[in-house]
Amino acid sequence: MLLFSSLAKSIFHTNTFSCIAIRNSRIFSFTTATNGFPSTSSISTNPFTIIKSHKHILFHYLNNRTLDQARAFFDQIPSPHVSLYTIMLHAYASNHRLHEAIHLFRQIPFKDVVSWNSMIKGCLHCGDIVTARKLFDEMPHRTVVSWTTLVDGLLRLGVVEEAEALFWAMDPMDRDVAAWNAMIHGYCGNGRVDDALRLFRQMPSKDVISWSSIINGLDHNGESEQALVVFRDMVASGVCPSSVGLVCGLSAAAKILAFHVGIQIHCSALKLGDWRFDEFVSASLVTFYSCCKQMESACWVFCEALCKNVVVWTALLTGYGFNDKHLEALEVFREMMRIGVIPNESSFTSALNSCCGLEDLERGKVIHAEVVKMGLESGGYVGGSLVVMYSKCGYVSDAVSVFKGINEKSVVSWNTVIVGCAQHGCGMWVLAFFNQMLRQRVDPDGITLTGLLSACSRSGMLQKARCIFRYFGQERSVTLTIEHYASMVDVLGRCGELEEAEALVMSMPMKANLMVWLALLSACRKHSNLDVAERAANRIFEMEPDCSAAYVLLSNLYASSSRWAEVALIRKKMKHNGIVKQPGSSWLTLKGQKHKFLSADRSHPLTGKIYQKLEWLGVKLKELGYVPDEQFALHDVETEQKEEMLSYHSERLAIAFALLSTVEGSTITVMKNLRVCGDCHSAIKLMSHIVDREIVVRDSSRFHHFKNGICSCGDYW
Template sequence: MKRFPAITANPKVASFRSIPAATQPWKESGSPWKSTLFRLLQSHEIDEAARFFARIPSPGVQLYTMMINGYCRINRLDQAFRLFERMPARDAAAWNSMIKAALDCGELDLGRKLFDEMPGRNVISWTTMVNGLSQFGRVDAAEDLFFRMPLRDTAAWNAMISAYCDNGRVADARSMFDKMPQPNLISWTAMIGGHDQNGESDKALCLFSELWMTRMKLTPRTYACILTVCANASELQLGIQLHAHLVRTSYSLDPFVSTSLVNLYAKCKQIEDSSKLFTEKQEKDVVSWTALITGYGLNDRHEDALKEFDKMTASPVRPNQSTFTSALNSCCGLQALERGKKIHATTVKLGLDLDMFVKNSLIVLYSKCGDIDDSLTLFNCMDRRNLVSWNSIIMGCAQNGYGSFAIELFDDMTKLNVQPDEITYTGLLTACSHSRMLEKGRNIFHMLERDPSVEVKLEHYSCMVDILGRCAMFEEAEELIRNMPMEPNATIWLALLSACRIHANIEVARRISKKVFDIDPENSATYVLLSNIYASAGQWNDVSQTRLMMRSRGITKVPAASWITLKGMRHEFVCGDRSHPMATEVYKKLDWLVGKLKELGYIHDTRFALHDVDDEQKEAVLAYHSEKLALAFGLISTVEGMGFVLVEIAGDLGCVGGAFAAQLGGSGDDGQEHGLRHRRERAFSSPSTCNYTEPSYTAVKVAP
């Protein structure tokens, strides 16, 4: 960012106090200069406006201020500053405009110097500075300035309430709101929004009830705020009642209100209603389009989200940072790395790739798709990082087997005085789990317990149980669960049951499975996992009894699925699937590969297949496992220059293809070079250690 010299260091303006203030109104308000300059600035013709301004003989304070504001709107602070220096006299409006411009352009020190140098500061000057300090997170300094104000109007009170809310001090904001002499509608709206954005949607709704009883006339902005609260609190019925009221008052046609309605129905899982409202909008702007794209993503309709994104980019509406963030999140949901890279390229063209929120989404995309190297490159190139940036890269390293590096990143983060939150600790514990770092995991969990700013949640206990289970510390894991301050759920017991499969601990598995059945008897994963544990030990009677119990309770297993994204299209396979248009070619390729691998000594792992099926049938089932079908399709579909193809494996059989993939390497007789890597390969060397509940990823690099 461009730096500006200290005001007092500038020889031409040793002190702005030496320049006379405007003591009388300038006679230019009705002049043709003002109307023409206003028109040029409104149409964003800044260079033409500058040339026109240069031809005005002796422009007054008002015209100078208009031109300064024009420069500031497009972040040309240096030109605005030079123009400000040239002013023969300045009034309070000119000073306030320049202070606000400096703050909006990220120059807090310059804004504060201007404020300190300003003669005759008025309430607007003080309020502008309070807002500026708040946007830089200096809420204590803003508070000090607020209480030093010689005179406070309602706008000043509102500024301090917003400062508290924006910096997480919602209790202080509410205390100030309650002390206000005369809160106006902006005050009510700010406080309602403050409760909501700080996770207190219930208090926001209560405050709205109080506002409604005042009979104060509400504006579209306030209604938009209330609809957002309803969306975040999943209060669909209240939202529908408000919608009906807004239709009667014609406020539903307001751009802010209609966009909030799109968001409401999307967040309340009524995505079709959300889409219908968007279609009916007369003017589709970037905010409403982004709300719909985000809504599709929240409802796991990622393909539809990306289709809407394509429609938007083909229209005159230009996407913003939030749009790209939502589109990239949908790419994550589809594991569509190539599509994500195209969107990444678009952000570069539009100059939005440097935006911190966009970069955070890119870090998540690349790491979730197994490309941790590019994820780290993006992180290292960031000029500015927030806690989300650190959490994203720590979790990315954790999920890709770089456990030790995730810990190193955390050490760097704490050295920079970035305070961890609950997500940070989840990432660190996940890193220790995937990389089997028992002592590191214990130390981090104890650090979490001692951290007064973070509440230890069930998710953290689940991660710690997973660490202990993977390291065969079953007694310690069970003791931890027994001593938890909250009731254990099925997930935490399943983590321990999964560890029983890794270590073939039948005794603990029997005990743990009963606890899961008591909590969630309809969870098919428990039956499948227990059955596989028995099968691996050759206890076929127990396998049959488990599956019989599953059938008698009407519980069906969700088939394991694998999918691959090529040229923006997702191809999904299940075990033995022959519905794909290229099924003949896929099976032919897979049969050829299996034959070649058998020559190299590869054998199918039939431990988990039912005992009443002969070996040939077992091998036939395993040969056409969904992951292997996806791999074969990737190989026949990949052409020169395509690089890595990413396949996500979901379900309880994900490790079968991983073992197959581990053997598929080097140069094949098909004229292709196969270089495969399995996700978390640094954490595990044996496919039997895979956790059945976690997706696995295989990257296939094909060269002619």
Template sequence: MKPFPALFSNLKSAGSLVLHPSPQTLKPTTKSTLPSWNSILLDLIHRNQINEARHVFAQIPSPDLRLCTMMINAYSRNNRIHDALNLFDHMPHRDAASWNSIIKGCLDCGELALAQRVFDEMPEKNVISWTTIVDGLARFGRVDAAEDLFWRMPKKDSAAWNSMISGYCCNGRVHDARLLFEKMPLRNVISWTAMIGGYDQNGESDVALRLFCEMCASGVQPTSSTFACVLAACADALDLCLGMQLHSYLVKAGYLCNTYVSTSLVTVYACCKQIESSRQLFYENGHRNVASWTALITGYGLNGKHFDALDEFQKMILHGTTPNQSTFTSALNSCCGLEALDRGRKIHAKATKHGFDIDVFVGNSLVVLYSKCGAIYDGLKVFDIMEERNLVSWNSVIMGCAQNGYALNALKYFDYMVYHHVQPDEITFIGLLTACSHSRMLDKARQFFQRLREDPLVNTKLEHYVCMVDVLGRCGQLDEAEEFIKHMPMKPNATVWLALLSACRVHLNIEVARRTAQTIFDLEPHTSAAYVLLSNIYASAGRWNDVAQIRVMMRCRGIVKLPGYSWITVKESRHEFVCGDRTHPMSKEIYKKLEWLSGKLKECGFESDKRYALHDVDDEQKEAALAYHSEKLAVTFGLLSTVEGSTIRVMKNLRVCGDCHSAIKMISKIVDREIVLRDSTRFHHMRDGCCSCGDCW
């Protein structure tokens, strides 16, 4: 790519941007000391006080065309198209501006058919009329109809060409847009900007940046909108070098006073993992509006700095800046990243207060948050009240039900999804197969997999085969699963074989486990999970010599087992535990409570399952080792630190062992509390001695 500063050699010297002034109260046009009716009306319209404006308008004896058109526009902006049409119908005279206003008003209010009818009835159409309806058709996805009208236009100005280019881009037809762009008799900066933005929005950010270079070389002067589009392309292409060069130019040219430009630059640095530069730019630039705050909060989330993201969200609230749906979405995503359910609930309350809880993007984030924190029923409540749902909404609720062990709910929501004519995608089928796997519904899984393969609109991916192997494995069909892998249309990777090896652990099939593990060693010799699983299988079967050989092999190959730990969040503070942990400040109280629980478990007839003690020691030592697993310590701490009767939520980075699963189920009955345990595979909702997994995990 040509060095960036040289690209500006053909540009005019850029000064500070001229921003549109805020609307001011208009002065009376008469010499009277009292403002005229016209001035009062204009002031009310500017203030968006539509009911008061309507009352004043009714007092004007003979409103002229200009005032009538202004009222039509005001009605349309407030989604009162019927009032606008009523006024339009009663106008004694109409000019092209009033016709164009009512067409645009219909489109802005979502009334495409009505806009087309008005356009057809318009006696003398001008280029603005044609451009407005072409733009409207494209906006509603009617690109072919927009294209037909565009070529029928008796006269086309640059705005008409630009409108059609934007219409193509908005509907994913960026190559058609480029062909039209090349045919344009006279391109302006809007044309170039539309094409640059179109390429970026359609996943061709590199092409967008090359086109910007062509624009600069041709001597076309970029505007603030152009720079915002180019910076967005830099962010998507992860082109930090070009972003920094742009930053330097924008400072010299004075463009950073434009909020959209500075906000886009914050996003560039965040996407390129330079979050401290984003923060520095945000605080040095001085802009404190919802867009810039949201960019910074989102940037922290993209960089995994979720605590910082939530801190900035709190600062934004204290600053008095009202969040929008994008801000709430980013903040909720950070809550999800931290599994901070309590903070998420508080942000949910704020979103509800501002009327965003029914927004599709905020709603989707809430469904995911509640699902990932084991509060699935709260997620279902959010989903049910959402006024608008998209594919992400349906996928989130199906996957949430699947991960939380409510397979029948997942299938029910899929039926609703089909009923509402929503086309499933690859993620939908992953959710459905996961639900079948976690509930051992093999026949259903076969049906969904067959449906997936027959659907021409969905691509069957490796992840679907992993899910199918998992279903077969959990259902004990290990030989069939092995054959299934061998006949896959794509080459299986270690993940597919690990799903089978995990099933061998459940069913203690040593022969299949040995073959499967060897295949994984050949594919990815440094995958620690395969060594650990095979070692655990040998240990459960009492084959300690084989266990020793696996451990020697791991040492020789420098493979380190991922340490298991559990954590629980209480009052927004995270507490982590490892097996036999005595470092916690409340260790004495935890172990004392755990001894009491152990006594209660024995009274209920519970016996430790020593197959899960993975060391060659006597039974008493095995029992002691099992008693102090990290998930049991975390649950015990939760019992000590939370309100009586409240739900305890514990997370674990590895799969929960069978002994802990059985013990915690019984503890839920002893203490009469719901205990939600999430391991690396799924959620377990334990209540009154039973688990949502039905002991199928």
């Protein structure tokens, strides 16, 4: 039942249908009773009551998103008050029906300044700067609100110079603090923080909004340290910070890990009043302590908060994830769902990020189901997180399916699917998405280029990589960084073009860093090029004498060439310098529990059955003609020992355990911290054929999908 307090009369009733009609400035209620005979009763003759009643009815239609019905009712009103026109103008502009708003505006017999301002604001909301400026120039009388509305709108649309000219064209006597605040906010919103700070210092008088605006603007533009300086100035000048100011100060302290400053802001919040009633201050405190790795303090703040809405819950959830406490994060998410706190997009994104951290597909699917129930799957924010989750858990087809369902795809959305497909070596998919991205006029950025080069590297598409690198080098909107050069070196190196890769390193416009030389050294390991490898290794040791990755790559290269004297020398040097090689490990997650294996590991409770399964697989492998590749046994031992060492690599133990612990026919997904060796790669291909199951292995380079004796990488990785 819909009630209007001014009418004290039901519009809709179980047994009667009522409507409102206007005749000779009087409101009548026409009621069709249950006997079918109409009756009328006069309600009011007060014009203010009439206008108020009309507003109630218009707002009822508009709140229920029935704009056309609202217009139909409006058209029945004889001589509508100008305030009713203004309501309709705002509704049309909010729905981007600007042409109808302008047509209606021209029909207003007596326009007041509010209707003029509303129409100007509507034009700016719809991006029509020309009409907004034309209306402003036509105004018979402008107030400071008129000037500020136009200035603020122009700044929001990025027309900074015109906004500046208008601001300074205002009568200085009319230029109030709201106008100054609008300019400061607009400067910050357009990245012109120096101009914002200069204008802030020129202000004849400042209110708490002025201080909060400049602090927030500096923080959002990467000037968090300066933001805290301004915050201290605000307190020193005797201005009592609002809750917004406290939130801005805490945000800046969190970003630069200014722990002691954040503590001082927390103390200020305690002095100013009971912060526990303000959910945004509570959430900011939780975030601040989480960023400073003080989760106990974050939990204390959360428990003390008296208003725990979704913002506060999400702050705690995100904080746990930020501190790699993903199980605790998902427990927070489960608890907020249990007590009826409805998650928002940030909540779902943080929960899905924790699923990625745990590589827990099952939990991710449960959260995906909740996302679908709330209708958020097609949003770019949550949709992108789902794409990342499925990609990182080994299910690239599901990631692509989710991506296709996203309604408005930003450059972030496109980058997410491009990078995800690149991790799986789906080079042709990546190029197809890039072409679609360009056709839809979405401008690529540096992350797009990194994803494209990564895909070319993992798919062996050398010529495509050269064209893409050249194309982006000519694009002024994208600046080539050292990460891009490292990616291109990786492409050339993996494709065997080691001399060209080395030449690119030497001709770079910036000095090559560790990442670039390691990319070249890794390629030398793949193609057994000792000359280039030794030059690259020497460059690395000049920059970082104790780089364990370089020692290991060079040692493995010598070992694969049976140069055991050099291997012994490198290992002796590593031992002398205390350099420890990262041990190879593999793991998988089953029913929320992570199972980790090292090479020749015998610590697992099912060790006996795991080794029995490996022996059975070994027999089957030999029946199919498998012969161990001894060049991947990187120790100078007897042949029999080399075969045994290869047979018990960590990924094989993980696969054997998965065969024992999962449903027959299901996909096995194993993660590995190092690059899978060539011998294991050959063996796992055959294993997928023997057990008739898909085996997905993610190593440090990419995802491998083994099925029916074939790997998705085409033996190129």
